[in-house]
Amino acid sequence: MSEPPAVLADRAVLALCLEVTATPKPGNVDRHRDHEDLTLADMLSGAHGAAPGLRAAAAGEDVGTAFERAVTGMAAGAGQNTHLGALLLLVPLVRAAADELSPTSVQDVVDSTATADATAFYRAFDHVDVAVPEPPEGAVDVRRGSDAVSELEKETLQEVLARAADRDDVAREWVEGFERSFEAAERIDRADGELSDRIATAYLALLAERPDSLVRTRHGDETAEEVRSRAAALGQSGGVQDDRAAVADFADELVSRGINPGTTADLTAAGVFIALETEVISQ
């Protein structure tokens, strides 16, 4: 460990700030767009509220405890959920980065979670109102928060998330070695333009790749696939660099329809952290 743990947390919070300000990011809060009940200032406040939990992760705290603390601080800072999914990626990434960040090291971190991490994860949901899919038959319903804890048997947090991996692309990262998060960092590396443009380009590519989990949960498979295919078409016809106006129009449309691809933003934020940490981009 060559730098103090707190600096890793600073970098994770900066990643959240760079992600949220990057524009145009169709459907999400960005530099030029607020949601009706969620402003850029709320997002910045939530990100900084999460800092103590991220510092705990950097200092080697258990993933579940650090996540619960990050979510509690986020909710206190913003008065609502701004970054729960992003924190479920960033907490293990920051923990892994305390030694050296790689797909293997972060997979080791999530493979090492225990039942206590799962318990803390469920408790975190006491602090926020979150849109998550209906649980499959027989599974514990995360929406019940700590009320669900007594139903937990001996599942680790990774096992809990593995059961959600087919319907939630944040959970899927936990079983796929954070594949798309690392891909997002590579996309930022390869993209042209100012940093903000490069982040927006990575976001559009992620959105084009798979239907966004949060859009599926809130609006159904058909809408999620529509958003995905239109993002793919925009990427092919020029994207953020060569047809910015078309991407910006799509961004305005999704915001006005209340369609928020939040999972894609979570993956993008994780990618920005990885890009900062591996010096793909300079801080």
Added chain:
Amino acid sequence: MSEPPAVLADRAVLALCLEVTATPKPGNVDRHRDHEDLTLADMLSGAHGAAPGLRAAAAGEDVGTAFERAVTGMAAGAGQNTHLGALLLLVPLVRAAADELSPTSVQDVVDSTATADATAFYRAFDHVDVAVPEPPEGAVDVRRGSDAVSELEKETLQEVLARAADRDDVAREWVEGFERSFEAAERIDRADGELSDRIATAYLALLAERPDSLVRTRHGDETAEEVRSRAAALGQSGGVQDDRAAVADFADELVSRGINPGTTADLTAAGVFIALETEVISQ
């Protein structure tokens, strides 16, 4: 001290993020405006780079040392000067807030600075290229950085800044009990609208109150007075809430003319921190 020092630093960094994103803020980087060589992403990176120095201040480190560390981190994060003036306000404010923040407690902090703080202050200028006024005859030229240190005799940092107080409104805060910083917090408290609008309203009022020091240094007294009087007229004719388009036009004009009232932004950021710390606004 009821919360960990690091949380005070989180709040100071959040203050910098809320200040820079507030819009319209004539002449400064804001949510909708970059400067040619200074983007919103640079400002966010500089703010988070300063975090270790702000944590040192919160933990009771000497003001000069904490300031030097904050400036070094800021310059490493952004690759240029983004927040030197704001940090010269925030470092003593954060230090004072570790006990209880008030005009008296922050005045006590700056009154207690020593020669070593002045030495560290000069060293900080080794890290950045900053526009400061010509020093008066016989005074040490801060632009020479640590080369100037050997010329220092027994002046404290407060004495150094007191000599600049007539031409630099950040330095003036050090001898006037941070009067305008606390006034900025009160203006944010009194203003209407979303948080971003309230911050922009406070900024416009500060800009209308006194000619901006950085504009005086770079463009002369006449331009600084022109900017001040036009800000005053805009404030009287509606301001950010009731004639937003006129304020936004003025913002575009100042950016295109390369006129940057950076001192006013510094004072605004200090006001946002005070407003967060004293719960005038919630984090």
